[in-house]
Amino acid sequence: MMDYALFLGCIIPYRLPQMEAAARKTLQKFDVNLHEMQGAGCCSDPAATPALDYKAALAVAANNICIAEEMELNILNLCNGCFHSLKLSNETLKNKPRLKEQINEILAHVGKEFKGTINIRHLLEVMYKDIGLERIKDKIKTPFNDLKVSVHYGCHVLRPSNVLNVDDPLRPESLDRLVKVTGAESIKYMQKMNCCNYCVRVVDKDISLKLSAGKMKQVKQAQADCIVLLCPGCFMQFDLSQKEIIRLLEEEMFSIPVLSYSQLLGLAMDIPAKELGFQFHRVKLKKLFEKPALFA
Amino acid sequence: MTAVKQRVEDSDIDPNFKYELANILGEKALLHCFQCGTCTSSCPVADDVDIKPHQVIGMTLLGLKGKLLQSKTIWLCAACLECAENCPRGVRSFYLQSVLKNLAARANNLPEGIREEGEIILTTGLAIPISSGILKRREKLGLPDLTPPAAETFQKIAEVTGLASLLSKKGGKEK
Ligand code: SF4
Numbered sequence A: 001m002m003d004y005a006l007f008l009g010c011i012i013p014y015r016l017p018q019m020e021a022a023a024r025k026t027l028q029k030f031d032v033n034l035h036e037m038q039g040a041g042c043c044s045d046p047a048a049t050p051a052l053d054y055k056a057a058l059a060v061a062a063n064n065i066c067i068a069e070e071m072e073l074n075i076l077n078l079c080n081g082c083f084h085s086l087k088l089s090n091e092t093l094k095n096k097p098r099l100k101e102q103i104n105e106i107l108a109h110v111g112k113e114f115k116g117t118i119n120i121r122h123l124l125e126v127m128y129k130d131i132g133l134e135r136i137k138d139k140i141k142t143p144f145n146d147l148k149v150s151v152h153y154g155c156h157v158l159r160p161s162n163v164l165n166v167d168d169p170l171r172p173e174s175l176d177r178l179v180k181v182t183g184a185e186s187i188k189y190m191q192k193m194n195c196c197n198y199c200v201r202v203v204d205k206d207i208s209l210k211l212s213a214g215k216m217k218q219v220k221q222a223q224a225d226c227i228v229l230l231c232p233g234c235f236m237q238f239d240l241s242q243k244e245i246i247r248l249l250e251e252e253m254f255s256i257p258v259l260s261y262s263q264l265l266g267l268a269m270d271i272p273a274k275e276l277g278f279q280f281h282r283v284k285l286k287k288l289f290e291k292p293a294l295f296a
Numbered sequence B: 001m002t003a004v005k006q007r008v009e010d011s012d013i014d015p016n017f018k019y020e021l022a023n024i025l026g027e028k029a030l031l032h033c034f035q036c037g038t039c040t041s042s043c044p045v046a047d048d049v050d051i052k053p054h055q056v057i058g059m060t061l062l063g064l065k066g067k068l069l070q071s072k073t074i075w076l077c078a079a080c081l082e083c084a085e086n087c088p089r090g091v092r093s094f095y096l097q098s099v100l101k102n103l104a105a106r107a108n109n110l111p112e113g114i115r116e117e118g119e120i121i122l123t124t125g126l127a128i129p130i131s132s133g134i135l136k137r138r139e140k141l142g143l144p145d146l147t148p149p150a151a152e153t154f155q156k157i158a159e160v161t162g163l164a165s166l167l168s169k170k171g172g173k174e175k
């Protein structure tokens, strides 16, 4: 039995609850016990708050970490952005005593103190390193057959690798192997390691979408059936904005469904599609489900 | 057009700027940049900015504080961390640029999108507004009820760090 304080952040619970539902439902099958974090809020956002005031960003992240310290539990993140903010802040404050003192002076105003007693984890690590491929394989009921997946890791689960320490930042393989264990194929494609550029949106939406279009083009050329990813920011970009992105390519319209890893795994574990929230996706998965011999 | 090719006057130079930043960051690595351009070559927005990531570091080392803090494009960043990951000299460029943005914001150079995002996070505790439609979806998916964070905690942090007044200045000088 593994126990974690579940950190939801903002986008997943308040925008893409299907990612939360799929993660909870699949983790349950591996005896991962999730505890709710009362009072937790925004992680600080990897881009916005640090750009405004780095100390405020550290205090916002640390305030969340303190909640889990009081619960005496390590934090499990579903979102790459939250993982990056919380882990970076946690490690920075653990290693820089003078900065920790300054942040604790801020936190004293809200009745908190950062102690540095817990660790920050991402779903990817827990699935790959703790639960492991073998146990996951045992729970697969109907493996995929002939499903071609474009795997997209997302920046904030990999970099900076010396702090996050999840996988090789240039040639990661954890998510590819987790996809393969469901019977699907993780295909090679150009720009696989490129950023989704969601964070550019708040400053310049046109440039953000233009940059994503390059990646979508490669996904299409590699003849992927779907994109599998981890981060809700990337999901917003590739699912909710997919039409706008593809329009920029000035090609014939196409669509490529986007799934979180937990959703993909959930399907292979025979969890009904409705419980995994596919009805809330903008890019419909109909074609994917209709594909002959999707399931062996 | 690159900003470093513009004519630079003595009065544009603040020789202590690099130490000021190194001090805020608590690390000296930025002083070791040898202008190889690796950060720029891995940056997704490099083609869309007038001052490229390696030039940001180069201008910092030269002390071109005023020019940097007035630049609009230092704000255009995917936060992809490629620059920080790949630097052979250990310059954590993205984080250095964040500190630059902290200073730029206080010099009246703050894009409205970032101000808005900061304002909603630090007044409500959440980066996006709560919508009743999504709460209904949660119910349909059998998800537990959410307790929104204590907004006062976030407001207090904004107040103590001096961000509150900066964030309330809607539509500063930027476009
Ligand atoms: S990669 Fe590092 S050393 Fe090279 S230009 Fe960029 S900051 Fe300087």
Ligand code: SF4
Pocket: B039, B042, B043, B044, B045, B046, B053, B076, B077, B078, B079, B080, B081, B082, B083, B084, B093, B094, B097
């Ligand atoms: S973090 Fe920003 S500056 Fe650094 S490589 Fe990515 S987009 Fe460029």
